[in-house]
Amino acid sequence: MAEHEHVRVAVVGSGFGGLGAAVRLRREGVTDFVVLERAASVGGAWRDNSYPGCACDVPSYLYSFSFAPNPDWPRTFSGQDHIRAYLEHVTDVFRLRPHIRLDSEVTRMTWDSQKLRWDIETAGGTSQAFGTGGGALSADFVVSATGPLSDPKIPDIPGLDSFPGKVFHSARWDHDYDLRGKRVAMVGTGASAIQIVPAIQPLARKVTLFQRTPPWVMPRMDRAISGAERWLHRQLPFTTQARRGLLWGIRELQVQAFTKRPGELGAVEQLAKRNMARAVKDPALRAKLTPGYRIGCKRILLSSTYYPALAQPNVDVVASGLSRIEGSTLVAADGTEAQVDAIVFGTGFHVTDMPIADRVVGADGRTLAEAWKGGMEALRGASAPGFPNWMTIIGPNTGLGNSSMILMIESQLNYLADFVRQLDVLGGRVALDARPSAVRDWNHRVQERMKRTVWSTGGCTSWYLDANGRNSTIWPGTTTEFRRATRRVDLAEYEVLRVPAHAEATAV
Numbered sequence: 001m002a003e004h005e006h007v008r009v010a011v012v013g014s015g016f017g018g019l020g021a022a023v024r025l026r027r028e029g030v031t032d033f034v035v036l037e038r039a040a041s042v043g044g045a046w047r048d049n050s051y052p053g054c055a056c057d058v059p060s061y062l063y064s065f066s067f068a069p070n071p072d073w074p075r076t077f078s079g080q081d082h083i084r085a086y087l088e089h090v091t092d093v094f095r096l097r098p099h100i101r102l103d104s105e106v107t108r109m110t111w112d113s114q115k116l117r118w119d120i121e122t123a124g125g126t127s128q129a130f131g132t133g134g135g136a137l138s139a140d141f142v143v144s145a146t147g148p149l150s151d152p153k154i155p156d157i158p159g160l161d162s163f164p165g166k167v168f169h170s171a172r173w174d175h176d177y178d179l180r181g182k183r184v185a186m187v188g189t190g191a192s193a194i195q196i197v198p199a200i201q202p203l204a205r206k207v208t209l210f211q212r213t214p215p216w217v218m219p220r221m222d223r224a225i226s227g228a229e230r231w232l233h234r235q236l237p238f239t240t241q242a243r244r245g246l247l248w249g250i251r252e253l254q255v256q257a258f259t260k261r262p263g264e265l266g267a268v269e270q271l272a273k274r275n276m277a278r279a280v281k282d283p284a285l286r287a288k289l290t291p292g293y294r295i296g297c298k299r300i301l302l303s304s305t306y307y308p309a310l311a312q313p314n315v316d317v318v319a320s321g322l323s324r325i326e327g328s329t330l331v332a333a334d335g336t337e338a339q340v341d342a343i344v345f346g347t348g349f350h351v352t353d354m355p356i357a358d359r360v361v362g363a364d365g366r367t368l369a370e371a372w373k374g375g376m377e378a379l380r381g382a383s384a385p386g387f388p389n390w391m392t393i394i395g396p397n398t399g400l401g402n403s404s405m406i407l408m409i410e411s412q413l414n415y416l417a418d419f420v421r422q423l424d425v426l427g428g429r430v431a432l433d434a435r436p437s438a439v440r441d442w443n444h445r446v447q448e449r450m451k452r453t454v455w456s457t458g459g460c461t462s463w464y465l466d467a468n469g470r471n472s473t474i475w476p477g478t479t480t481e482f483r484r485a486t487r488r489v490d491l492a493e494y495e496v497l498r499v500p501a502h503a504e505a506t507a508v
Helices: 016-027 080-093 193-200 227-235 237-259 262-279 283-289 306-310 355-359 405-426 436-450 479-485 501-506
Strands: 004-012 033-036 105-112 117-123 135-144 166-169 183-187 206-210 315-318 322-326 329-332 337-339 342-345 390-392 430-434 494-498
Touching: 004 016, 004 117, 016 033, 016 080, 016 405, 105 355, 135 405, 183 193, 183 337, 193 206, 193 306, 206 329, 227 237, 237 262, 237 479, 262 283, 262 306, 283 306, 283 315, 306 315, 390 405, 405 430, 405 479, 430 436
Parallel strands: 004 033, 004 135, 135 390, 166 342, 183 206, 183 342, 206 315
Antiparallel strands: 105 117, 117 135, 322 329, 329 337, 430 494
């Protein structure tokens, strides 16, 4: 890599968001861009999460790009290996590899108000086009696609540092450590944990699940996709589109219950309770596993193996959070103790305090983390005031509680494409900076709508909420509404910044 170079666009991250941005840029005729990836391969969360049983809880035909349909999904709900292979396939089909710099972690991004560009520092880096080596580069525009599920969160448990056994997070699974015959503690009961427990239960001598809050779990209607179905999708591509459209439509109809009429979700709770009762006959265990909040307040989880695994004799459910560790003894908040050889944390990620925000320095010298100290806010989930020509994919209030994030990502890619077009129309060295008033108005509308949703009225504390108890994660509407809101960039919501004509010659 050259000591310093300039590109039109720098994309940070190579998961669905980053690869989608790269494809969209190429379709817009932009080829002067790089994708900066800190790991040794593409894939984002689907590269990092390789734990036993890892799979998606969104149907395969909906959890894929509309512009890159895959007729050969092997199952209705795909496993991690198939999703990762799909992302590698997208990388090859759309000829993205020459743009990608692997092992190239962004350590700092600083806005240069004089030259209207981002100065980017990276550690390391390899690519087909630029060779190896760390260094610096600059970009007119930055797309931050690091994602909210990229940096694992491990709680600060007293005594953890002195635990003599093995410790790792679900997103950093140690495949060299054999769990056979071991006493394993699973800390957390989120989407990862309900897949891990059934996968390791037959292997482990003992599994102790530390459950701070029980989740609502519905059956996972998974099956193999037949060869005839795949043949039909290959021969008649519109059938793939129709299947995707049906899956999307069902979820769009469900949104009203989450966002406007949470009381209707009571009937769904009864279905979830019957699902539990079929697998868990012990009334005491059922009592531990029954949530005390409205279904949908936390993400509804899908599994047909979780409850049967918990009912096995080598599994204990501790209905209390992990409080402290004394040698090999784990002590829950209710005083329950468990002797274990290994601890697996399924405790989520830095969602509302994304570490990348500490590395982004805006026009006034503040980091994005400082700007978001009171809570994450961005215009249409993309632009933050004081951070010109910068947008985030899967930004504040773009998450979903019942559908595919790929739908939201593609809406944001539409916004990205129009952002680039607007810069072209304006001409010269120019930047767009979101007006604080526009950001306030947008987020006021979002938060007003949030008040009547299940995420605000359901009676739970979830990872959707930030440290101030504000939901800065979920979109309180349909994906159709969000797509309409991000069709184009409204220049009235931005301040147009320009470099004086006499300075343009020295701007790069």
